[in-house]
Amino acid sequence: MQNKPAEPAHPGASQRPSTQGGRSVLATDLRITGDITSDGTIEVTGEIDGTITARTLVIGSEGRVTGTVSAETIELRGKLEGRISCQALTLRAAATLRADCTYAVLIIESGAHVEGRFTLAKP
Numbered sequence: 001m002q003n004k005p006a007e008p009a010h011p012g013a014s015q016r017p018s019t020q021g022g023r024s025v026l027a028t029d030l031r032i033t034g035d036i037t038s039d040g041t042i043e044v045t046g047e048i049d050g051t052i053t054a055r056t057l058v059i060g061s062e063g064r065v066t067g068t069v070s071a072e073t074i075e076l077r078g079k080l081e082g083r084i085s086c087q088a089l090t091l092r093a094a095a096t097l098r099a100d101c102t103y104a105v106l107i108i109e110s111g112a113h114v115e116g117r118f119t120l121a122k123p
Helices: none
Strands: 023-026 031-037 041-044 047-059 064-076 079-091 096-103 105-108 113-120
Touching: 047 079, 096 105
Parallel strands: 023 041, 031 047, 041 047, 047 064, 064 079, 079 096, 079 105, 096 113
Antiparallel strands: none
16 A cells, blocks of 8 residues: 555645745746845845845856845845845855845955955844
8 A cells, every 4th residue: 555645625726835945946047037035044146136035045156146135144145236135145166246235244265356345244
């Protein structure tokens, strides 16, 4: 006798998402203009022009973001221009940043190109 997974009560009904959210990868061939929101992680290797809100944001070496970004944790390897609000910001060696940043923790690796205003978030 085989056990089958339970079917949703209604066809097309989805299960409640976890509070941690998932991981969304925006590929190199993708260009988005607009707002993106996630309860989980967003990894950008494409090009985004707009507002991004997520728990964690990773901008890969080929990724480019122009706009306003808000996340608990941001790791930048590519290019970002605009405004940043986060708890922890890590700028990797290949990063290019032109932004006004509000942060609690900041890590800048040697080689990162940085231009903008940095403001330590008040506790």
